[in-house]
Amino acid sequence: MKRAAMALLANRISPPNLSIMQDEGWSVGRVRTELLSGLTVALALVPEAVAFAFVAGVHPLVGLYAAFMVGLITALIGGRPGMISGATGALAVVMVALVAEHGVEYLFATVVLMGILQVIAGVMHWGKFIRLVPHPVMLGFVNGLAIVIFLAQLTQFKVPGSGGTEWLSGLSLYMMLGLVALTMAIIWGTPKITSVIPAPLAGIGIVAILVIALGLDVPRVGDLASIEGGFPAFHNPFGDGIGLYGTALAPFNLETLEIILPYAVILAAIGLIESLLTLNLVGEITGKRGGASQECIAQGTSNIVTGFFGGMGGCAMIGQSMINVKSGGRTRIAGIAAALFLLTFIVVASPLIEQIPLAALVGVMFMVVIGTFAWNSLKIMTKVPLMDAFVIVLVTVVTVMTDLAIAVVVGVIVSALAYAWNNARRIHARTRESASDKGAKVYEIEGPLFFGSTDGFIELFDVAADPERVIVDFANSRVVDQSALQAIEALAGKYEEEGKTIVLRHLSRDCHQLLSKAGHLMVDSDDDPEYALAVDYSVKTGVLGGH
Numbered sequence: 188m189k190r191a192a193m194a195l196l197a198n199r200i201s202p203p204n205l206s207i208m209q210d211e212g213w214s215v216g217r218v219r220t221e222l223l224s225g226l227t228v229a230l231a232l233v234p235e236a237v238a239f240a241f242v243a244g245v246h247p248l249v250g251l252y253a254a255f256m257v258g259l260i261t262a263l264i265g266g267r268p269g270m271i272s273g274a275t276g277a278l279a280v281v282m283v284a285l286v287a288e289h290g291v292e293y294l295f296a297t298v299v300l301m302g303i304l305q306v307i308a309g310v311m312h313w314g315k316f317i318r319l320v321p322h323p324v325m326l327g328f329v330n331g332l333a334i335v336i337f338l339a340q341l342t343q344f345k346v347p348g349s350g351g352t353e354w355l356s357g358l359s360l361y362m363m364l365g366l367v368a369l370t371m372a373i374i375w376g377t378p379k380i381t382s383v384i385p386a387p388l389a390g391i392g393i394v395a396i397l398v399i400a401l402g403l404d405v406p407r408v409g410d411l412a413s414i415e416g417g418f419p420a421f422h423n424p425f426g427d428g429i430g431l432y433g434t435a436l437a438p439f440n441l442e443t444l445e446i447i448l449p450y451a452v453i454l455a456a457i458g459l460i461e462s463l464l465t466l467n468l469v470g471e472i473t474g475k476r477g478g479a480s481q482e483c484i485a486q487g488t489s490n491i492v493t494g495f496f497g498g499m500g501g502c503a504m505i506g507q508s509m510i511n512v513k514s515g516g517r518t519r520i521a522g523i524a525a526a527l528f529l530l531t532f533i534v535v536a537s538p539l540i541e542q543i544p545l546a547a548l549v550g551v552m553f554m555v556v557i558g559t560f561a562w563n564s565l566k567i568m569t570k571v572p573l574m575d576a577f578v579i580v581l582v583t584v585v586t587v588m589t590d591l592a593i594a595v596v597v598g599v600i601v602s603a604l605a606y607a608w609n610n611a612r613r614i615h616a617r618t619r620e621s622a623s624d625k626g627a628k629v630y631e632i633e634g635p636l637f638f639g640s641t642d643g644f645i646e647l648f649d650v651a652a653d654p655e656r657v658i659v660d661f662a663n664s665r666v667v668d669q670s671a672l673q674a675i676e677a678l679a680g681k682y683e684e685e686g687k688t689i690v691l692r693h694l695s696r697d698c699h700q701l702l703s704k705a706g707h708l709m710v711d712s713d714d715d716p717e718y719a720l721a722v723d724y725s726v727k728t729g730v731l732g733g734h
Contacts, residue, residue: 207519217518220385224516225524227388227551228271228507232258232529233540234548235273235507237411238342242279243499244286245294246432247412248533250274252419253498255530260489261503262522266314267466267477269517271507271525272489274499276339277457277591282499285450290434293447295424299494300444300451305459305487314479317463323571323578324598326564328464329505330579331586331594333560336506338587340552343545347410355406362405363546370394370550385514387551394547408548409541416533419496431497455487457592458502462486464595465503472512509555574605611639614664616647627656629692633663638670645674650681657682658723662693672705672731679726690723706730 232254240250254273261272286294308314320328344363346353355363370390377386384392398405408414422431425439437443466477482503490500511521532540568576578598585594614634621627636644648657659678666672675691682689694702702708708724 218520219383220515221518221520222524223385223388224511224514225521226528227385227391227514228511228516228521228525229528229532230391230540230543231387231507231510231548231551232271232273232504232525233408233414233532233543234343234411234545235504236529237408237414238339239274239276239279240499241412242276243282243294245282245291245499247414248416249291249432249497249499251414251416251529251533252496253493253501255526255533256419256493256496256498257486257489257501258522258529259526260492261482261485262519262526263485264481264488265485265519265522266479266482267469267475268519269469269473269508269512269521270462270465270477270482270503271511271522272462272486272501272503273507274501275458275461275504276335277461278454278500278502280590281450281453281457285447289437289446291432292424292430292434293437293443294499295422295430295494295497296437296443297447297450297454297494298490298498298500299424300447301454301458301500302487302490302492302494304451304455305490306484307487308455308459309480309483309485309487312480314459314463314483317460317467317479320464320467320595320599321575321578321602323575324582324595324602325464325467326561327579327582327598328586328591328595329468329559329561330564331583332505332591333556334583334587336552336559337556340549340556343406343549347406359405362403363549366394366398366403366405366544366546367550367553369397370547371554374551374554382515387510387514387554390550390554391543391547394550395543398544398546399542403544406545407541408543408545410545413537414533414540415537418530418534419498421495422497423495453592454500457590458486458490458500459483460592460595461505462503464591465505465508468505469508469512473517505559506552506555509559510551513555513558574602578602578605607637607639610635610637611643614640614643614647621656621658624656624658626654627658628654629658629660631660631663635665635667636661636671636674637667641670641674644671645678648678648681650685650687653682653687655687657687657689658692659689660692661695661698665695666698666701669731672702672707675702675726676707676728676731680728683728688725690725692723694724 233251236250236254237247240247257272257274261270265272282294285297344355344360346355373390373393374386377384377389424430424437426436427438428436430436437447462482463479466479466482470477486502493500511525564579578601581601582594582598585597614632614636616633617631619629619631621629630647634640666675679689699708707727707730
């Protein structure tokens with residue numbers, strides 16, 4: 188017993204696959220592709236991290252440090268090489284109220300607790316439940332996220348320093364649109380000319396050189412905020428006194444736990460849902476499976492570390508992951524390189540990076556939107572079941588209007604209810620005279636008996652007109668839940684009131700166990716006192732206390 192328990196524990200905490208190259212072979216060309224892909228991702232991460240820091244109401248470096256640390260750790264030990272993680276908008280919008288009311292130190296403490304919860308989810312292998320997400324929900328998630336990425340880029344068309352209230356106009360707007368279009372054209376055309384340089388990197392580089400050389404007056408990264416900073420340093424958010432950025436530390440007590448726990452649970456759930464859905468999406472594109480539980484542990488570990496180094500936490504980023512995959516990134520090298528390049532930008536190259544025009548980065552993200560949106564979902568709307576089409580649209584709309592986690596939960600619930608309703612309508616019965624018991628009537632039940640089909644099940648029987656002995660044959664049915672047990676007991680009670688006998692036949696092993704555990708089965712034969720497929724069982728009533 189003890190040995191079995193230790194074996195189970197060892198299985199749950201088995202070390203992840205830390206191979207740098209995974210299934211790819213080492214070569215100069217492969218390493219070059221990975222490094223260039225990582226550089227492209229790092230350039231695209233800068234404005235995203237700064238923007239999400241502003242959304243959360245924290246200093247830009249809080250977002251940048253999170254992008255570096257979360258990106259590095261998940262690249263090293265994550266479940267899907269090729270994925271990119273960092274500070275995300277889905278988490279930032281949840282953090283706003285916490286930061287506004289309690290300060291950034293409580294955010295750091297929340298991120299630590301969030302990471303602990305995610306590690307627990309990974310150790311318990313809860314990541315496997317992501318397989319319950321139906322394909323229509325995945326399509327809605329992808330489409331909704333593509334729209335969210337698109338809408339997020341529109342803020343770059345506002346005048347820097349205006350507080351997001353004034354839009355670009357006149358020549359500035361036309362130049363911005365022209366440079367965005369030029370970037371997109373370069374990204375589209377580069378693969379037709381060469382595959383040596385990732386297309387997004389070529390687009391950023393060419394447009395940046397053009398803007399700097401001509402001295403064009405267009406918004407640049409530096410107009411958002413300065414990204415200059417040092418190496419992230421260890422910082423304990425728990426304690427008394429004043430912490431980073433002039434806010435009070437979070438006392439290490441139950442009162443603090445009561446404040447941060449609700450936020451930590453929500454952030455952990457959103458982070459894991461977005462990460463695991465991105466893991467599945469990247470897996471579909473690359474044709475390789477990822478480790479869901481391993482990714483949960485990686486996300487949790489990265490957030491624990493980030494919380495102790497002054498970062499706002501994060502999760503997988505579908506936009507940057509798409510940039511990486513489309514640029515050729517397939518191994519851990521690309522993610523590691525992206526994180527290290529980002530740190531380099533912060534520490535030594537901020538003046539140069541701040542000169543990159545936002546239009547180039549917007550162009551890259553617009554191409555990501557085009558590549559991410561599941562355009563085939565528009566074509567299949569009239570070909571798939573109406574409920575599936577409705578779920579695709581519903582999840583897309585909810586993703587845009589609220590957030591990813593709510594959208595996925597809503598989509599799964601609606602899909603599950605639709606499935607339950609369809610199965611509830613399938614239950615029916617064929618009746619015949621019994622060949623073995625003269626005068627007995629057999630009801631051959633077809634379809635699952637569960638909470639949705641119990642009313643239909645009861646209506647199948649004509650208690651008053653049936654003979655003295657009735658056999659209910661479950662060869663083509665399954666008894667699923669407590670509602671089904673209640674329905675069987677209620678049916679038996681009706682026959683009992685009429686002085687008639689009802690028996691169950693051809694119970695599958697799982698149905699037999701369920702009914703036996705409830706105490707419903709009474710064995711009338713000595714042929715098989717435990718279980719046999721052909722034994723008839725009488726039903727004991729009054730077990731569940733009536734209706």
